[in-house]
Amino acid sequence: MTDTDILLTPFSLGNITLASRMVMEPTITSLANDDGSVSRSLMDFVMARAVNRPGLIVLEAAYVHPTGKGYVRQLGIDHDGLLPGLTELVSAVHSHGVPIFTQLMHTGRYALPQALQAQPVAPSATRPRIPRDPPRELTREEIAELVQSYAAAARRARRAGFDGVEIQAGSGYLVSSFLSPYANKRTDRYGGSLENRARFLLEIIDAVRQAVGPEYPVICRFNGDEVMEEGNTYEEVVSISQLAIDHGVTAMNLLMGWHESQKPVVTMEVPQDHWLPLAARLRQAWQVPVIMAYGLHTPALARQALIVGACDLVGWARPMIADPELPRKIRENREEEIRPCVACCAGCFGRVFRGYSLTCSVNPWAGREGEYRTEKPSLIKKVLVAGGGPAGMQAAITAAERGHQVKLLEQAGRLGGQLRLAAIPPYRQRWQSFLTYLEQELPRAGVEVITGAPLTSGALEAEKPDVLIRAVGAIPARLDLPGLDRWPVYPAVEVLEMPELPPGRNWVVIGGGLIGLETAEFLAARGKEVTVLEKEKSLAKDASAFDRAGLVRRVREKARTYTMVSEIRVEWPSLVAIQGDTAITFTPDAIVLAVGMEPNPALNELMLAAQATETFAIGDCLRVADILNAVHQGAEVGNLV
Ligand SMILES: Cc1cc2nc3c(=O)[nH]c(=O)nc-3n(C[C@H](O)[C@H](O)[C@H](O)COP(=O)(O)O)c2cc1C
Ligand code: SF4
Known part of the structure; x- marks a missing residue:
């Protein structure tokens, strides 16, 4: 791309100027320490992305009050003891010239029981449709205390050096459950009419503004569509968001859907440009800068969103998990090297919602950035990989990136294995983008690939590898049914x-x-x-x-x-x-x-007889599992040799 690439143009957000339109959206990682403080692995996760200089980082949701902690190892901002870690994180990000905001959140009725270890609180005792403990209704005194906890957290954010704050007011978490007639059944001044339902949010905005002053950027993260049948209508969304804007928010960051929505919002089934028309309509109504994520997973789509006026800033959550270098690759005109998020949700949402730390199906180092060995090996080894499915390809790439001499043999005429099959059924085609990425990455990393070539004892004798990696996948299980x-x-x-x-x-x-x-x-x-x-x-x-x-x-x-x-x-x-x-x-x-499928026993005996000093079996031929597992095992072995 040239200098006129719209993604690379600067943008003024309140009192700060962003160098580009590329925003890293918040993603809860479950990588903080148990006490909510910044951990080494959270620092590694954020810094792996900050060094590639997105225009802005909005850090993952931090709980503003102990009752608002909802995820295992969630980041906190509810007391001053957390300031040293937050301050260190902010200054590390700033050292790369990247502004960073923090997101203020109370998880409300979505708290995972194992994270909160208490009864969740909510405007009313309306149980969510996802498996969570039933919440109890907040008292008026508790509501007042929570409003002040947002203000205190914002003040703390400013002291830590954050360039702004974002109030999480969507997705079904506490603030949005006040806004919604579905979750809010109160009969006092916080329930009933639209003005009453909006009161909690508006009190928070007022208190935060008072805490940080008129110039400090305050974003409101807000549902453009709740995708909840009994939720707010489009007209109500516009009215409530207008109230938020009137109370002094600097920008709106669009959310789509609640976590308990019955229709798909973030999966492969949803066309990637699905939310553009709604975003464009809301941006017209709002008259403040708009950030938009949701499916803008290619640079082309991101540019389209800006060009059609759907947003002022493009938000990337999962694309930044899948490829921390995304902004750099765009700046350096290396877009074909971007590792694509495929919207599988298996490593990110799928893990964090079950209480595990975040990772990614296509990026095996997401959430454990520190484990990747960057130092070159003292001894360059001859590595032979048998099998060109996701495990074998990833093992070959990682080993070659580390400097080893790698050859990959695939028996079939094409690479891909279970990844190729995964991309065939309806609505699953996005897996193909990851396969294409791996196929292109193999030669870039320096792997010699030979297809239509099964590993034979003769080939093994000729190659004499130091390391032999067996990655021959799975075979279909049989069914013995007479007739x-x-x-x-x-x-x-x-x-x-x-x-x-x-x-x-x-x-x-x-x-x-x-x-x-x-x-x-x-x-x-x-x-x-x-x-x-x-x-x-x-x-x-x-x-x-x-x-x-x-x-x-x-x-x-x-x-x-x-x-x-x-x-x-x-x-x-x-x-x-x-x-x-x-x-x-x-x-x-x-x-x-x-x-079902079962491990492919092919080459087992050959492996046992092989003279290689190191032998490994990885992926489905070891234990049948998903693509995430195959990619991760491949990366681990490639990193080990
Ligand atoms: C693992 C994970 C954690 C998330 N955590 C947050 C969060 O802390 N706050 C928030 O407002 N949105 C959160 N989101 C939603 C994203 O910010 C984003 O809106 C959504 O993933 C859609 O954008 P994308 O298609 O670019 O991923 C999270 C998403 C993922 C995948
Ligand atoms: S796990 Fe799947 S959806 Fe999540 S970031 Fe990785 S590729 Fe994207």
Whole structure:
């Protein structure tokens, strides 16, 4: 890009000037110390991104009051004892010329029980739709105390050197639960009318303004759409946000959806430009600078958002987790080197919401930046990797980046393994961007790649590697069912790779886990009548929590699904499924087996006999798991050798 790249133009935000339009959005990492103070690993996470100079960093949500802690190892800003760590973090970020704001939050009714270890508080005792403890209603005295805790936290932020603060007023956390008629059932001056529901937020803004003065930037992070049927309408959103602006916020940072929204907001299913029209409409209404995240995961989309007037600043949360160097790569015109976030939610949301620290499916060092060995090895080794799936590719890249001499052999004609398959079903194509990234990264890192080349004892003898890494993936599990072979039977992974499906309209998929459902959706999209038979009570039990609801809903719309199927038997020409006391009869044209995957034993013996000084087995050939696991194991082994 040239100097006129809109992403690289400066922008005035209150009394500070940002060098570019690229904002790192807040992401709770669960990397702080247990007492809420800044830890080494949180510092590493932030600094890995600060050195690449985004225009602004908004630090992850920090709890303003002990009752507002909602995540394991969440950052705090609720007492002065936390100031030394915060001050050190701010000055480290400033040393790279990057401004940093902190986000002030009370988790309210979304607190994880293991993090809060007390009953959550909320405007009313309305239990969320996600698994959390039932909250209790706040008293008027407690509300007044909480308002003051925001002011005290803002004062503390200023003392620590933060360039501004952001009030978290969305996503279903405490402030937004006051705003919403769904969560707020109060009958006092904090509930009922729109003005009453907005009172808590407006009191916070007033108190924060008083604490930090008129010039200090105060952003309000606010839902443009709550994606809650019983929540605020668009008109109410505009009215409440206008009140916030009238009370003196410097800018608005858009949020979409609550964590308990029943419709998808952040997954692969949502088109990446989905929220642009709404953002553009709100920006027109607001007359203050607008920051917008949500799906602007490529530089092209980010530019589009700025050009169409959807926002003044582009926010990146997950893209900055996936690639800390994102702003630098844009500045240096190396956009094809960006490691893309694929919106899988497995390593980030999926982990933090379960009480684990953040990581990433595509960036194995996210959340453990300090573990990556940057020093060059004293001995350059000859590394041979057998298998070009995600584990093998990542192992090869990491080992080569460290300076080793690496060769990767893949038996198939193409690289990718389970990653290639993952990108085939409907709504899963974003995995392809990660595969493309890895394929391009291999030669960049200096890996010699040979496809269509199985590892043989002859090849091993010729190569004489110091390190041998076996990454041969998984194979489909079999199902011994007498008579089943009277139909054409295909493993699910084979079906996904078929350029054209065999004839026959009625297909039965045996196994309703993730692969079974994805294959069912794939078949339905190609005009097949699909039936899924699953022995468990629920479908797609092995899918990530974020994908499961959408996948199950879509498959139920397009296919017939039967759960708790205790037995399947062949009564030719019928297939009979037993569900409780009922026998259900099908006459399929073809059958798909999706009854799981198991480690591929290939090359096991070769490994045992190999003369290499170091041998490793990684990824699915060790234990069948997801792409995150494969990538992480690959990186760990590459880092170890
Ligand atoms: C792991 C994780 C933690 C998050 N924590 C926060 C937070 O502390 N405060 C907040 O306002 N939003 C938080 N978000 C939401 C993001 O800031 C952002 O709005 C959302 O991920 C959509 O933007 P993206 O598509 O760029 O990821 C978090 C998102 C993730 C993935
Ligand atoms: S875990 Fe998935 S969604 Fe989260 S940042 Fe990484 S690639 Fe993106």
